[in-house]
Amino acid sequence: MEKQEIQNQTMQAVTAQGGKFRWLAITSLLLAIGAILHLVSPSIGGITPNWTISMYCIAINLTRPTIMQSVGIGLVAGAVNIPTSKAAFPYGNLASELVGAVTCAVLVHLSVNMKVKSLNLRPAVCALLSTLASGFTFITIMKVVLSLTMQVYVYALIPVVLGTAAANTIVTQILYFPAQKLLQSKEVGQ
């Protein structure tokens, strides 16, 4: 125990025991944001970021949940969009978001340096690879289940996944840092 004198009082350091539900709260609220952006976000130059993926990438980067917890996050992410946006292919959503969230969690726990100079690029890398993993899972299941032709797959679906991944990489990297700064200031006090 660390002790320090302030105004004739002995201050005693106490370790924070809170924060056990922080990952749960942040993820819930960010998934809500993802869902509304999914509903209202305009398409920009024909490409819309997949806000749900972007939001759980931010949440997973912020709170570093375990892989098992990320499985749950992915399933919830897929489930949240079913009642809200009349998802066109619900079971495809569940599977693809699961793959996306787990990909993100693996990247977050990977001890590889993803810094360029002082800029941490981990959120961008997570968003890029998670969106690709999730997107390809989704369109591949769709191709098999709905018997899509190879042409539809290659010329119509793959370009959408690539475009979305690019957009997600940018928005996730930009949105992560203000969120992280704010959270850090909360964690050390007000």
Next chain:
Amino acid sequence: MKPAIEFNGFSYAYRQDKLALNNIQVSIPKGSFTVITGPSGAGKTTLCLAIAGAVPQYFGGSVAGNVQVNQTDTRNISMHDLALHVGSVLQDYESQLVAMTVEEEIAFGLENMGMAEHDIQERVRRVLQRVGLEGLEQREVSSLSGGQKQRLAIAGVLVLEPEIIVLDEPTSALDPQGAVQIYELLHTLNSQGVTVVVVEHDLSQVLSYAQQVLVIHEGKLLYCGTLSEVLPCMIDYPELQTAMPILWQVKLQLEEALERKFADWRSVEDAKQDIVRFIMQNKGVCRSA
């Protein structure tokens, strides 16, 4: 009578460098209606969190002294067990509401205790009546008005039947009418025996209810006493002026000008009667002269 809450030389810092609370020594009697006031950033919220045990348990930090709730040190009891005695309505009460419907929101705390379904329904029904939300069981939480959400947050903690409830600026986001209704509700709860502790930056809201006022300033307890003890002292602090009810600003200035003491003005009606009485007396003086 033993106090409900007792701060014993309590100091707290979120980080090492700056004290959020500095040597607080005060006791809050059982069954009282206590109001905490002070300028923003003075430590009012931290004081509330200390009663709930979140300071220091949730946030960590440095502590001296202790806080006792019902003679139990808040550090020797889990936040949840403490919550069975102290219900906290946090400043951002909307984030406290996590369920889809009114009924589920109130049941949330009881479900966490593993209470049987039948008992839950009975308790939910009772508490809805208590806060005046009966008939809204199935309503979606997000469809409620601000005042109704505040009532729901109160119901959510009240359903655990705590002896004490602590509210951090419960009316700051409400319209004046809604604010009046919330304080009427708190007054009713108080008269049913619940100890009420409320942070309020505008004392005019609580003139008719406050039995004890704590004035916090830069982490220190500046004054503690009844409204009539505390308000005259507050006039010396410019940063506390915004908390002063206009009614009392008038009263204190009148008293100074007329060199005469008035009774405690808890409402405009009180003031009117007092002034009329004063004028009648003076008329009498004039006539006899």
Next chain:
Amino acid sequence: MRRYAPLTKLILTIIISIWAILFDSPAILAGVAGLQLLLLAITRVSTTVYKGILGLVMFALMLAVMQYLFGATISLALVTGLRMLNMTLIFIIMLASTRISDITAALVKQCRIPSDYAFMFTAALRFIPDFLEESKAVREAQSCRGYSSRGNAFKRMKSYLTVVEPLVLRAVTKSETMAMSLELRGFGSQRQQASLAHVALHGRDYILISLTTLVTLALIINKLQPIGF
């Protein structure tokens, strides 16, 4: 459909999806879709649900046209659209005839999903309308300050992010209160999802589940070893 337990409907979403995959005749798929619409009609749902379905039909149509344009036969294109429609309709029926809290209760009680995730799901849905309000407010404020959504794609993305960023920060701020209040309200200690009574299976549920499962099994066997029915 309202009388059936949520678990039954959850199982049905799987069964109908399997049927949709197993059948490869447009006529039969259309029949299943018709059956589902009939089910919806007797469930009596609000008109917004039908509007949603209209959107889905458009999407299915688009998918079919795309298939056709990229060289599929008309029959295959129809199969694609109808399969998608079938798999989604059953979810709409479930959502229109079941309370969300009963679905989560079934998932926690009967499918053993940890209550953390049921909470995450409910809380996300609970805050969607609130954030929707806030996003409108933010957008209005930004447009007052002269942010426009014109210009090239990159500029538009940047201006849109000025709407998104405050929302993300609001979520982080709110999460602190939420996490603290979960602690105060004893979340996770011995959480007991109530309302088991609402979600319990009854005779009719068992009958429906067994019947549809039998049909599914028969279909699978027929697929593997065609005996010609």
